[in-house]
Amino acid sequence: IIHLETLIGIIGLARKNNNDAYTKNDISLLETVSHQAAIAISNGLLYRKLNSLNLNLKKKVNEQTRHLNDLLKIKDEFVKITSHQLRTPTTIIKGMLSMILEGSLNNDAAKKKQYLDQAYTSVLNLERIIHGILGASDMTAGKLLMTFEPVDIKEIAEKLVAERGHLAANKAITLVTKDFDLPLPKISADKLKIREAMANLIDNAINYTPKGEVCVSLHSSQDNSWVSFCVKDTGIGIKPEEKAKIFRKFTRTEQSTMVNPNGTGLGLYIVQQIVDAHHGRIEAESQGENTGSSFKITLPAIK
Numbered sequence: 001i002i003h004l005e006t007l008i009g010i011i012g013l014a015r016k017n018n019n020d021a022y023t024k025n026d027i028s029l030l031e032t033v034s035h036q037a038a039i040a041i042s043n044g045l046l047y048r049k050l051n052s053l054n055l056n057l058k059k060k061v062n063e064q065t066r067h068l069n070d071l072l073k074i075k076d077e078f079v080k081i082t083s084h085q086l087r088t089p090t091t092i093i094k095g096m097l098s099m100i101l102e103g104s105l106n107n108d109a110a111k112k113k114q115y116l117d118q119a120y121t122s123v124l125n126l127e128r129i130i131h132g133i134l135g136a137s138d139m140t141a142g143k144l145l146m147t148f149e150p151v152d153i154k155e156i157a158e159k160l161v162a163e164r165g166h167l168a169a170n171k172a173i174t175l176v177t178k179d180f181d182l183p184l185p186k187i188s189a190d191k192l193k194i195r196e197a198m199a200n201l202i203d204n205a206i207n208y209t210p211k212g213e214v215c216v217s218l219h220s221s222q223d224n225s226w227v228s229f230c231v232k233d234t235g236i237g238i239k240p241e242e243k244a245k246i247f248r249k250f251t252r253t254e255q256s257t258m259v260n261p262n263g264t265g266l267g268l269y270i271v272q273q274i275v276d277a278h279h280g281r282i283e284a285e286s287q288g289e290n291t292g293s294s295f296k297i298t299l300p301a302i303k
């Protein structure tokens, strides 16, 4: 059975029941049957191919739709978070400055200073939010420029903890360190970027712990091929179903907005990008709501 010069089947003939030879009529009948069969078989094959193409197409469209829906959700979150985050400090700055310009505070230097201080804090807040948004968008566009050098993460961790002492004390949080005295190999890293990632984890632990303890610890693997930086807190914790989502851009857990209304949901996304660029990994652990959390960055050490 031949279709478009391709053999697509064979008809096998046995001896006739009456033992007669095949006649010319038999052969021409068989030829007609084989022509028809060729068309039927090739149609069947085409139909099967079309069907599987259809299924594939459907799968692809579904995948793309899911992806688009995810992007739409991220866009909604972006608009919701940025409009809230940008509006709050802007309103404060406008309010404070308009009162000063009005002149009603001309005789009250202390109050004037207090209002200017508040406006200044709000400007810093705005700057932080804009820095976060631009940083995340640079990373998404693959514009993460880094300069690698041997870096001692113990030195960075010590400074970060010292700088955050007052923040923790203001919130009745004990900020402690563990295993800082053990020897730790250096890593090859962009010092500023890795510092940013480590700072983010400590800041998050302080922000999401109303009161209790934040413990920063350092470790290295036995063969000195890996170092890790771990921040463990006794704060609001993370529900199991939310653990994977918190590394996405503009994603925050429900409880977090009450404890830290100023968050943008960008920090962990940025941390993840930085850690990836250093060929490391980041892990989050929590037993659930109000059970505390721990975040660990593991990075390859210099041999």
Ligand code: ADP
Residues within 6 Å of the ligand: 200, 204, 205, 206, 208, 233, 235, 236, 237, 238, 246, 251, 252, 253, 254, 256, 262, 263, 264, 265, 266, 267, 268, 269, 292, 293
């Ligand atoms: P932000 O803190 O600005 O919201 P992040 O990307 O740093 O953004 O964190 C994303 C979310 O992950 C937070 O909004 C919070 O819900 C959750 N999260 C991060 N760190 C902690 C932590 N230490 N404890 C509990 N939840 C956390």
